[in-house]
Amino acid sequence: MTGAASSARPALRDNLFARAFRTKTGAIAGGWLVLLALAAIFAHLLTPYEYDIQQLSAAYSPPSLSHWLGTDEFGRDLLTRILYGARISLSVSVISIGLSVLAGMVLGAAAGYFGGRLDRMITTVIDLSWSFPEILVALILVAIIGPGVTGTMVAITVAYLAQFARLTRAQVMAIKSETFIEAASGLGASHRHILFRHLLPNAITPVLVSGMLATGDAIILEATLGFFGLGAQPPTPSWGAMMSSGTALLFKAPWIIIFPGLAAAITVVSINLFGDALIAGLDVRSRPRVE
């Protein structure tokens, strides 16, 4: 009985992605994301330029056949830098959110499953940090750790942790009372067995979907920190840092700002649309709260 319940869920999850891809918006949004990820991974094969070689004679070129999206103040090809920037932006966001989901699930599951004082402690801290905007939490952390990729990743991980912990806790609390869990604990299963074999597999789908949506927010947060000069440090290209250096050149070479921002915008909108398609495929009961 319990085996059937836990093996049914992963199947649902696979179907969920397939189903989301089958909707029109889901296919377009998901298509863009896959394409961007591939382009970022194979950036070194796709473009004849290097992201860090300066060629001052070609500085400030507007979009042209040789430089599709133009060049920046050092004559570096913008498209190349956006693709390499995608590496940083995407991997930082995805990894940080991944860590955040992981840590949030552990905290939330522990709080929800064991209850009592542990629950109260975790909930208090989580609620406290949840009431503060992510950017503020992130700025505090960057203040402590210092600017750079590591600081950004820790900042994003911690900033979104509360969200996942809350969601996991709510899910675990809801599922905990279901009969098959009671049956398992009645049969003498250990805490670890119940948590990892029953509770988490059943709570994971909504948490993953909201993690997917949060990845979009994380891309913006990463770009914002980069824009403030607190993210990846030059010459490493990141979307936020590219726009930051472009601010002063807004009048002279607006494309330096427009294109990285556009890349970020399309990506985040795609993530949201794809997330919506995923949610639409979810069963109403386990729909995560997204606002």
Next chain:
Amino acid sequence: MGLLEVDRLSVGIGRLTLLEEITFEVDRGEILGLVGESGSGKSLTALAIAGLLPLIGARVTAGAVRFDDTDLTRLDEYRLRKFRGRRIAFITQNPMTALDPLQPVGEQVDVVARLHLGLPADVARSRTIEILTQLRIPEAATIYRQYPHQLSGGMKQRVVIAMALAGEPDLIVADEPTTALDVTVQAQIIHLLTSLVRERGLALVLITHDMGVVAQCCDRVAVLYAGRLAEQQGVRSLFAAPAHPYTHALIDCIPKDGMARGSLTGIAGSVPSVAHFPSGCRFHPRCIGRQSVCEASVPAATALPGGAVACHFPLNGDARHG
């Protein structure tokens, strides 16, 4: 001829037909009981009378709702609003959720008189307090200022009734007005409604699934099953000699000697949903006297003395135990 005549009324949502050829009438000073299990179409009929079908995305597909010789189904929303609350009042099922929780209850009664009778605010106010007092609400002036969450269920239902009376209506449609209330309060509210009809000469359509209540206060009864009218008769003859097996089963379900009230445990199965209406007579899968013709063809309404029945094999007076 009656004040309200529902004439072969059909109602649908999209391509589904929810109500089919419902016919009944009710006159001033008369109480019509509209009965049937949940899902039989009672509430939908009530909404149709009040012209509120668009709220749930449904519409009248055929037939007429004649009120005082005006076919309400042909009126536009604006002209319909002159009837609603003014001449036709509506009492909903659950008083707990029928009032706006953010507004003092008195103001919610006031608005009807101010809107329909054009009374100024202070006149409407004293009139509201007067109506509340007539409905035996103690300290009406205090209740007037209170919010719904401060009142008991019975008190809230009285406020809803006051709201219904405020427009001085000719017809009240009450959709299960007592289901959500305690047994003692139920009796009080039913008594209150009955005396209003008798004293003021109102017409009342009382929707209920409680045959006990029907026996107690109705003059005529219309029995609905799965969106169709099963039977219509005067209350005495209906209880003495139900012609439709469904009516018969309903009467058999009246709790005796302390059975739970309102339970319809006597009939096996449940009302089919719109998408799964059976062919022929829709009651045939649950009917103990069904024949092959019941599955094959829809029974036409046949006249009874003072009523009608839609059944291929109507029960006669002495077949009551069959």
Next chain:
Amino acid sequence: MTAYIVRRLLMLVPVFLAVSVVIFLIIHLIPGDPVDNLIKIGSGPEQRAAIVARYGLDRSLPEQYLIWLAGLLRGDLGTAIVAQRPVSTLIAQALPHSLALGGLSLLVSAGAGIVLGAVAMRYRDGPIDQAIMGGVLLGSTLPTFWLGLLMILLFSVVLGWFPVSGARTWSSLVLPVMTIGLAGTALVVRVTRIAMIEAAQKDFVLLLHAKGLSPSRIRLRHVLRHALTPVVTILALRIGWILGGAVTVEVVFARPGLGTLLIKALNQHDYPVVQACLLMLAMAVMLGTLVGDILQAAIDPRVRANLK
């Protein structure tokens, strides 16, 4: 009600203390000697000794915290390392600008958001609704700073309607407010629309129709009023979020304010200023939730009843 406000304020005290501990600890969590984080590079031993004495850096952490907190309560936020002026002066200069920007953005977000949300609900699933919700998707996903830059490009550079940056005139507020307002509005539209759709399905709305009230009156006086409760809650919870947007936008538009002060201080490692700015923003968030709770009690008598 007054008692409630007082009680609610008292409830903020532990939250304030918790936040202040975190902000206090920043100095100690940063790698390196805290003295170095509080003093200009290349300062002499006398200055170092003065700093140690002033912040009690030779004592235990709890004692240091109490010294810091006592200073805080007296309005002494320390001395800015770079500017060499009391931090409280810098904050006092920045705060009015941020309050004007944040407050105005909040008003615009709430006003435009509620109106558009109600319109979207009225024409649900029609082209107007879809257009509004499309705008909402963009408003809630586009990076604020990028949006600000595009606004400058369009309205200041191409059209020349508004000043590019600065804070000398009121017209310089238009673009920043629009930039934050778009994200804020998107949020409010979404909440208003959903809350109204939910409220419209309540039982009592049916009875309002049955009373013969006009649909527009029912929507405005009853359904919208019900929807305001969640809207106020979300707005209050997200005041910090809108202020967070203000931080970004201030930097983009080079406006004086807490955001610019904070980002500059972060880049210059001017930690007393960083601490003060974060504390101000955190307090704004806390006060926001407080105002939200009070407004909610004003709208809903049931909430008022629960207070007693």
